[in-house]
Amino acid sequence: xxxxxxxxxxxxxxxxxxxxxxxxxxxxxxxxxxxxxxxxxxxxxxxxxxxxxxxxxxxxxxxxxxxxxxxxxxxxxxxxxxxxxxxxxxxxxxxxxxxxxxxxx
Numbered sequence: 001x002x003x004x005x006x007x008x009x010x011x012x013x014x015x016x017x018x019x020x021x022x023x024x025x026x027x028x029x030x031x032x033x034x035x036x037x038x039x040x041x042x043x044x045x046x047x048x049x050x051x052x053x054x055x056x057x058x059x060x061x062x063x064x065x066x067x068x069x070x071x072x073x074x075x076x077x078x079x080x081x082x083x084x085x086x087x088x089x090x091x092x093x094x095x096x097x098x099x100x101x102x103x104x105x
Contacts, residue, residue, distance in 0.1 A: 005034040010057070011047045023054075032056055037093040039064040041075045044082060060090035065103050 005026070009015075015022060026034070037060040038047050044061055051057040061082055063071050083091065095103070 001030055002032040003030045005031050008034045008036055009039070010034060011036050011038075011043065011050050027056075033058060035060055035090060037090070038062050039093050040067045040070055041072075041078055042070075048086065048088075058089040060092040061088045062092040062094050064093040065095040066100055068103070 010019060010022065023034075033056045035058050036047055036051060038044050040063055047061075048059050051059040061079060063075055063079065079091075082088075
């Protein structure tokens with residue numbers, strides 16, 4: 001059975017030291033493809049580059065509400081431009097889990 005992980009932040013710096021090993025371990029148990037959702041605009045270029053280097057990693061561009069204090073209004077326009085110029089597999093992260101108390105749903 002081939003599996004598709006629909007939500008994996010393998011692009012974050014916490015995986016810089018062992019990303020290759022983590023991906024190998026996932027693939028060894030049948031996880032072939034992974035959707036990698038962005039959490040803020042500043043991470044888009046690195047995420048897109050990571051996914052471009054591996055045909056089984058797929059970008060999702062977005063802005064997580066957990067980082068509202070880091071997002072700017074122009075980031076929404078930048079998202080529209082990025083999606084138009086290099087369409088990702090999905091749009092996200094958008095934070096519909098609402099696990100942070102006090103966020104405006």
